[in-house]
Amino acid sequence: MTIVRLGYVAMSMELKNASPSQTMTFTQFQKIKDREAAIRKLEQISLSNLEHTLRLLKHNVFKEIHFYRLSSRLIPLANHEELPDWNYIKPLSEKLIEIGAYARKHNIRVDFHPDHFVVMNSPKTEVVKNSLKTLRLHYLLLKGMKIDPTHRCVLHVGGNYNETEKSLEQFVDNWMDVPRAIQKMIMLENDDTSFTVDDTLYLCEKLEIPLVFDYHHHLAHHYYEKWEDKWDRIVATWKDSPLPIKMHISSPKSEKEFRHHSDYVDVDMFFRYLKEIKGTVPEIHCMIEAKKKDEALFKLMEEIKHREDVEMIDGSSFYLK
DNA sequence: GGTCGTCAAGGGGTG
DNA sequence: CACCCCTTGACGACC
Secondary structure, rough: OEEEEEEEEEOOOOOOOOOOOOOOHHHHHHHHOOOOHHHHHHHHHHHHHHHHHHHHHHHHHHHHOOEEEEOOOOOOOOOOOOOOOOOOOHHHHHHHHHHHHHHHHOOOOEEOOOOOOOOOOOOOOOHHHHHHHHHHHHHHHHHHHHOOOOEEEEEOOOOOOOHHHHHHHHHHHOOOOOOHHHHHHHHHEEOOOOOOHHHHHHHHHHOOEEEEEEEHHHHHHHOOOHHHHHHHHHOOOOOOOOOEEEEOOOOOOOOOOOOOEEEOOHHHHHHHHHHHHHHOOOEEEEEEEEOHHHHHHHHHHHHHOOOEEEEEEEOOEEEEE
């Protein structure tokens, strides 16, 4: 028997006026003559993003959802090179503590997925430096929430540069210069164009990083690999983690636009996968990456609650019998 | 109140 | 090497 718990990404289709990703571009920032006023505006937006995050967590509790991906755009321009003197954490510290306390109290697993401009295997030192800056932001946010940062931040391997082996070794080289505290925060995910499960496993096993299996990416980019043969090794990358194994689940938009995320998750596709892993792990958390966000989660739960091979636990989790 | 262009980033792909 | 596309949500301008 396996417990399956579902989560969703960043924003809710139900909760109105609650974007955790409001922003200000550098172009807009520069148009404000008074630099101090512009920074205060950034702080206002950030605080609003955090307040919306807290509202989303409360919405999650009401809907019995215990897995949530925080927005990686909580603080606009936090890493901008023109704002090195801005202590963006300080004015937010109270709200961060409140968010962290709420998540802990209600047992909500939170994590991050910075966008694909974080490229840890880039041959360009500037790119790696900026990537580290972004990771540091994520680390400070988690620390500010008083949440253990271990395995809270999922990344792609990075660029392939038409040389898979070389680009994997570049990752290893660059990894050696990453501070230990940041290293421990990272998980790696197989992607849909550059690095297969096999490629990603190579890094995860060598560097002791948990692998987040993305089923949709695998279907889009696997050559002749069968994920089923590697499942035990994927599970093993989580053996020292304080958190249960997690994965990503989404469905192709169409045959033609296979890589794009569909509005909802195809229940048959999901269960073809679950059938294979049943009993291999006591618990698995599945992050739903669908255009319709939490609405996709609710729809999926509606579709599976009548199945004979499941027993419902709450609004977002069930036993797989 | 819809629709379109803009903003940011790095990689990927084309010519 | 030049160029445009990918992706994402927000947001402003426009009718």
